[in-house]
Amino acid sequence: MDRERLLKELSQKNDKKIILVVLDGLGGTAYKDRKTELEYARTPNLDKLAEISEIGLVHPVSPGITPGSGPSHLALFGYDPLKYEIGRGVLENLGLGVELEKGDIAIRGNFCTVKEEKGKIIVVDRRAGRIPTEENIRLCKKLQEKIKKIEDVEITFTPGMEHRFALRLRGKNLFAFVNDTDPQKEGKEPLPPKAFDPRGEKLARILYNLIQKAREILKDEPKANFILLRGISSLPDIPSMKELFKLNPAAIATYPMYKGLAKLVGMKVLDVEGKTTEAEIETLKKHYEEFDFFYLHIKKTDSYGEDGNFDEKVKVIEEFDSLLPEILKLSPDVLAITGDHSTPALLKSHSWHPNPFLLYSPFVRPSGIKEFSEKACVSGNLHLFYAMDAMVLLLANALKLKKFGA
Amino acid sequence: MDRERLLKELSQKNDKKIILVVLDGLGGTAYKDRKTELEYARTPNLDKLAEISEIGLVHPVSPGITPGSGPSHLALFGYDPLKYEIGRGVLENLGLGVELEKGDIAIRGNFCTVKEEKGKIIVVDRRAGRIPTEENIRLCKKLQEKIKKIEDVEITFTPGMEHRFALRLRGKNLFAFVNDTDPQKEGKEPLPPKAFDPRGEKLARILYNLIQKAREILKDEPKANFILLRGISSLPDIPSMKELFKLNPAAIATYPMYKGLAKLVGMKVLDVEGKTTEAEIETLKKHYEEFDFFYLHIKKTDSYGEDGNFDEKVKVIEEFDSLLPEILKLSPDVLAITGDHSTPALLKSHSWHPNPFLLYSPFVRPSGIKEFSEKACVSGNLHLFYAMDAMVLLLANALKLKKFGA
Numbered sequence: 001m002d003r004e005r006l007l008k009e010l011s012q013k014n015d016k017k018i019i020l021v022v023l024d025g026l027g028g029t030a031y032k033d034r035k036t037e038l039e040y041a042r043t044p045n046l047d048k049l050a051e052i053s054e055i056g057l058v059h060p061v062s063p064g065i066t067p068g069s070g071p072s073h074l075a076l077f078g079y080d081p082l083k084y085e086i087g088r089g090v091l092e093n094l095g096l097g098v099e100l101e102k103g104d105i106a107i108r109g110n111f112c113t114v115k116e117e118k119g120k121i122i123v124v125d126r127r128a129g130r131i132p133t134e135e136n137i138r139l140c141k142k143l144q145e146k147i148k149k150i151e152d153v154e155i156t157f158t159p160g161m162e163h164r165f166a167l168r169l170r171g172k173n174l175f176a177f178v179n180d181t182d183p184q185k186e187g188k189e190p191l192p193p194k195a196f197d198p199r200g201e202k203l204a205r206i207l208y209n210l211i212q213k214a215r216e217i218l219k220d221e222p223k224a225n226f227i228l229l230r231g232i233s234s235l236p237d238i239p240s241m242k243e244l245f246k247l248n249p250a251a252i253a254t255y256p257m258y259k260g261l262a263k264l265v266g267m268k269v270l271d272v273e274g275k276t277t278e279a280e281i282e283t284l285k286k287h288y289e290e291f292d293f294f295y296l297h298i299k300k301t302d303s304y305g306e307d308g309n310f311d312e313k314v315k316v317i318e319e320f321d322s323l324l325p326e327i328l329k330l331s332p333d334v335l336a337i338t339g340d341h342s343t344p345a346l347l348k349s350h351s352w353h354p355n356p357f358l359l360y361s362p363f364v365r366p367s368g369i370k371e372f373s374e375k376a377c378v379s380g381n382l383h384l385f386y387a388m389d390a391m392v393l394l395l396a397n398a399l400k401l402k403k404f405g406a
Numbered sequence: 407m408d409r410e411r412l413l414k415e416l417s418q419k420n421d422k423k424i425i426l427v428v429l430d431g432l433g434g435t436a437y438k439d440r441k442t443e444l445e446y447a448r449t450p451n452l453d454k455l456a457e458i459s460e461i462g463l464v465h466p467v468s469p470g471i472t473p474g475s476g477p478s479h480l481a482l483f484g485y486d487p488l489k490y491e492i493g494r495g496v497l498e499n500l501g502l503g504v505e506l507e508k509g510d511i512a513i514r515g516n517f518c519t520v521k522e523e524k525g526k527i528i529v530v531d532r533r534a535g536r537i538p539t540e541e542n543i544r545l546c547k548k549l550q551e552k553i554k555k556i557e558d559v560e561i562t563f564t565p566g567m568e569h570r571f572a573l574r575l576r577g578k579n580l581f582a583f584v585n586d587t588d589p590q591k592e593g594k595e596p597l598p599p600k601a602f603d604p605r606g607e608k609l610a611r612i613l614y615n616l617i618q619k620a621r622e623i624l625k626d627e628p629k630a631n632f633i634l635l636r637g638i639s640s641l642p643d644i645p646s647m648k649e650l651f652k653l654n655p656a657a658i659a660t661y662p663m664y665k666g667l668a669k670l671v672g673m674k675v676l677d678v679e680g681k682t683t684e685a686e687i688e689t690l691k692k693h694y695e696e697f698d699f700f701y702l703h704i705k706k707t708d709s710y711g712e713d714g715n716f717d718e719k720v721k722v723i724e725e726f727d728s729l730l731p732e733i734l735k736l737s738p739d740v741l742a743i744t745g746d747h748s749t750p751a752l753l754k755s756h757s758w759h760p761n762p763f764l765l766y767s768p769f770v771r772p773s774g775i776k777e778f779s780e781k782a783c784v785s786g787n788l789h790l791f792y793a794m795d796a797m798v799l800l801l802a803n804a805l806k807l808k809k810f811g812a
Binding site for chain 2: 001006010363364365366368379380381383385389392393394395396397401402403404405406
């Protein structure tokens with residue numbers, strides 16, 4: 001019996017409401033006073049809730065694996081993160097707020113510097129000297145004005161940071177079976193876009209034309225006089241949360257990538273007025289009657305973790321703690337609070353460390369531990385588990401899963 | 407290396423004896439004084455044993471999944487519960503004490519009410535108004551008298567509760583590739599029994615005839631004037647415990663379904679004089695020399711859990727505790743005490759919560775925790791594991807598994 005078939009067969013609709021709060025990059029490692037950010041933070045409300053909840057630690061993927069935001073979120077949404085791969089091009093586009101539909105081709109582009117040598121084009125700087133973002137915006141606009149459509153295919157350029165941009169192609173019969181054009185090394189020729197499966201031939205032709213046009217348009221630019229394409233991909237064929245879990249799910253997030261990831265699994269993305277956690281909780285209250293599952297994403301824990309800013313990460317956690325009573329006032333049937341992965345200030349990056357996890361419902365075995373932290377979760381009754389099982393526990397506690405077998 | 411092949415290759419026979427006690431539905435959730443049934447019960451003998459045993463928590467299937475008795479027992483017997491599915495028809499027959507052999511077809515039947523409308527038969531009540539069980543007994547007798555055999559196939563009707571009965575077909579070349587006839591909704595025609603694989607055609611024909619005959623026999627009944635057939639299945643092709651583990655296993659149980667499940671994996675079902683736990687332990691003593699593995703099943707923990715009767719479930723646990731010294735007097739080489747799934751009085755149903763597990767042998771690392779309860783097991787040295795690994799631990803502690811690799 002396949003895992004998804006099992007969940008699909010067992011899941012059932014009811015009126016109970018689930019809230020999943022994801023403090024991005026929540027987990028940490030020993031840093032200040034030998035404490036993690038969460039251990040250091042003053043979190044009276046989380047600590048009180050932990051005592052009557054089940055707590056434990058959750059591996060985003062598996063021991064030692066550091067995930068990106070894509071796999072770590074997919075896992076928390078109940079999907080096997082090794083089963084569904086989200087292409088770089090898809091993630092780049094989602095991260096910049098580009099709408100993607102099934103069949104669209106999503107690509108990550110770089111502006112680069114090339115020179116001609118004996119009739120050959122040679123890449124001399126793969127990042128075009130990391131041109132300023134404003135330059136990037138100007139260049140994307142210039143390209144977009146002149147390249148709107150090739151054959152029946154609509155082309156959309158979206159500037160990112162520095163030399164990076166996102167490219168979306170929308171048209172008939174496009175399949176992401178085309179290799180990267182980035183030669184990965186300077187001093188080499190850009191690779192031609194080549195189909196590695198006959199179904200990719202139309203896309204390869206379109207991209208070939210697109211690159212020629214871009215070369216012409218950019219030829220007088222001092223640095224960014226060419227483009228390289230990577231991560232040519234399309235949306236994975238992933239069943240929606242409605243299909244698998246019979247949920248009517250909503251996402252509350254302020255950053256494009258998380259909205260995009262939520263859309264990928266069929267969540268309705270709700271508008272948030274502002275960028276603060278308070279604004280997000282207001283959105284939750286406003287739409288609380290309309291959905292039975294809410295994903296609430298808090299970004300700044302991760303951002304400050306990536307900056308190595310321990311104190312500011314602590315503050316974001318403390319701020320969330322102070323707002324927790326507002327969520328509890330809604331009396332959700334099931335509430336989970338965790339991270340998608342750890343982002344220890346010590347490492348200034350995502351890490352493999354499992355995340356603290358708190359699960360509250362009327363049907364839990366209370367932990368009796370009045371503390372929510374990495375250390376406390378070691379002794380928690382949920383022990384150490386895998387993120388893709390988190391959703392199964394949430395559904396079970398919401399009585400949204402029937403019995404397996406008789 | 408496939409899991410079953412591994413176990414088959416490593417298992418070896420010796421004289422050591424294993425007793426697996428299953429208190430059905432043992433696990434609970436916080437209820438009285440914020441305690442579970444097991445936490446609330448006075449269990450001095452279990453507590454004393456826990457201190458010198460390994461303890462932990464066991465997932466019947468996997469996190470969040472609530473199992474029926476079939477999968478939960480298969481797992482404890484050492485089988486992957488997602489690999490072997492036990493059909494509803496098989497379980498219904500086993501539960502009513504019907505003997506099943508390989509090749510038999512087992513079906514779950516409902517008496518229902520139909521009316522004729524424009525030459526069509528329409529189901530107006532799928533459960534025939536939940537007729538009393540005595541009515542059911544009378545009707546099954548009536549059907550059995552007139553339908554003994556169709557072609558070479560012997561037919562056996564066995565009454566269940568209210569409108570439910572079990573049907574067994576025994577004959578040549580019968581394969582369970584036939585759909586249910588229950589239309590699942592009232593106001594619809596019953597579905598014809600239809601083979602969804604050519605091998606099912608003989609069975610479909612027999613069932614078609616059977617339904618016609620039943621219609622004729624029941625036509626003057628006020629309510630139960632037709633039958634619907636569901637869960638058409640046969641015994642899964644499952645290797646025996648002897649084959650896999652080289653055990654000579656016996657089952658001590660008082661309820662038909664558990665005897666049936668034990669038979670399914672090749673256990674010898676021992677006669678118990680009476681229905682009490684004491685009678686079961688007497689049986690254990692009487693046959694102790696004859697077998698090397700004993701499955702001892704205590705049903706009432708689950709029954710009272712299903713009733714929401716916390717106090718009576720507590721009493722069943724306390725009664726078992728008082729009888730535990732009788733089992734210990736046998737000096738089993740390995741003794742395990744656990745549940746097949748949780749049945750918290752709070753939920754009045756099976757649940758997904760992991761079960762407390764106690765494993766005693768001369769080769770354990772003693773827990774040092776003088777308490778057997780959900781809470782104590784959180785800190786136990788077995789941590790949280792999957793039920794299908796329990797048997798492997800029992801075999802290991804009985805020195806019945808050779809080294810893997812050199």
